[in-house]
Each structure stands twice: as C-alpha cells, then as structure tokens.
Amino acid sequence: MLGTWSFSARALGAAWPGLAQGGKALDAAVVACTMAEEDPAVDSVGYGGLPDADGQVSLDGCVMLAPGRAGSVACLKRHRHPVRVARMVMERTRHLMLAGEAADRFADEAGELREEVLAPEAAAAWKRWMEQAVGDALAAGTAVEREGVIDASLAPGPRPVDPGAGGPLFLSQERRWWGHDTIGAIVRDRAGTIAGACSTSGTPFKLPGRVGDSPIIGHGLYVDPAAGAAVATGTGELISAVCGSFLVVEGMRAGKSAVESIRAALERIERSFSLEPQHQAAFVALRADGDHAGGALRNGFLYSRQDGQGCTVSPATVVLRGD
C-alpha cells in the first residue's frame, strides 16, 4: 500500500489488517481514505478540511480499478466520505462522475449518513483567514470581492510542507493557507489487483465551485492493470493541465520505471507553467510488477508505504527542484 503525505501512514495502517487477511485492494484503498476523511487533524481531506471562501467545505474524490471501472464525485457538502460515494457511483450507476447538490442527493439515497463536514478548527481557521489574510490580499490587489464572495485565487502563498508528524500541513504553519493536498492511496492485494482512491477538500479558501484534479480520472488518479497506477497531490491546476496521473501511467506502460515516469510528468508540468512559490505537485506510482516511487516538484513531500514489514514514511524518491 502506498499513500501520499505522512498522514496517510495512519490511514494505511488502519486498512492493512484487512488487506493482510486477504482483503481486496479496493476495500483497503477506500478504508484508508475513509480514515483520513474522518480525522479532524487532517486539514485538507474530509472532516477537518479547510473550507472555501464562503466558509463551506466541499469535498472531491474518486476510485479506480481500471479504465472501465471508476467512479468519482465533486463538491459534496453534506457527506464526509467522497471515496465511498465515488465507489457507489462506480458500482451502482453507469456514470463516471456526479457533482454538486445532486451528488449529495445520490449519497442520501444510497444510504450515506449526512454529517457536518466543517470541523471547529477549520471554521476557526476560515475566520482567521477572513480577519487577517483577506484584508492584506485585498489591499495588495491579489484578492477581489464580488457580490460578497472573496476571490483570493490570485493571492500568492507558501506551499504545503509536511513536517512528518502525520498531522496538518496548513494549520500548523502560520499563513501557509493557500496550498493543496490530498490523500491518495494505491493498493495491490494478494491476488495482484491494483486499486486506487483519492480524496480532498481542495485548495483552502478556494473560490466556491472550484474543482481540482482529485475527482477527475486521469488527473488525480489513474489505474490500468496492464501498466500500473498513479495518484497525485498538490496544486490541482498544474496536475490537471498535463493529465498528470495518466501521464505517469503512460510512462510506465512505455517501459519506464515508476520514478522515471514521475520525473517525466513533473518535467512536463515545469515546462508548461511559470511556477509560483506556492506551487507543488507530487505523485506516487506503482508499476504492475511492483516497482514504485514517490516524487515531487519541490521539497516538503513525504509518502508512506505499508506492507508486511510495517509502515515507512519516506521523502520523495525524486525532487525536481531544490527550492
């Protein structure tokens, strides 16, 4: 099992016993993401995730087994577990993706519990953001107010950095509130089936309605049993622009190693954008033969690996830039 950021170590650990007893890869990937979604200490996923500029949390996620076996949801506002709902989209409909209010209604009808998605810590962080950061950004001209909604999407800010403690990437870092991250899990089970899942609350204080890479098949996650799997985290706009996870898997299909494939996707992002200081993009990839790696544009990304020997949290195998 592989997961993005150090907080995924706890999530993979929770899913491991079931997998070790012969459980299925998809079940384990969903359990791992569900655990992170439930954890209020994770400020970028599920309950605990930082809200949009209106103070509302909206959650995105997807699951994938193969090009013909995937499901996703975007902008859930009443349910904490986008990966579970995404799995229901895959298993109970002929569609790939549901979004917005209708996705919440689908979750209701599928029997998912309606729950508060805004944790008190996240609400307090939004209040501080409104009181402190927004004023500075409005004064600097990097945020605008339109009909009462703050658009701070042009405001610069530091990127997420993982201190390795398995907790928040943003709340512990004063004014590091504009980055992005995601839990992504890739799992291979005893039968050799590979499954992936990813879940996010998206960019903190995003413009309401913004959707990043995570729920889009091929962007935030891609799995093809013939080639391997990749999951992304970081600035969704960068990752989506190059169909990042698909690009990594296509690299592996062409015979590159996991680390070479990640490097090529990161180089494509670097070539395609004028990178800003807050930008980060990272991938974790698993080739069908077990070769795997994690890589990032910049320092500060950690990934977790859980197997029969236990769990390790490691820095990226490849970091493209030294800054």
Ligand code: GLY
């Ligand atoms: N990578 C998560 C997002 O940008 O929403």
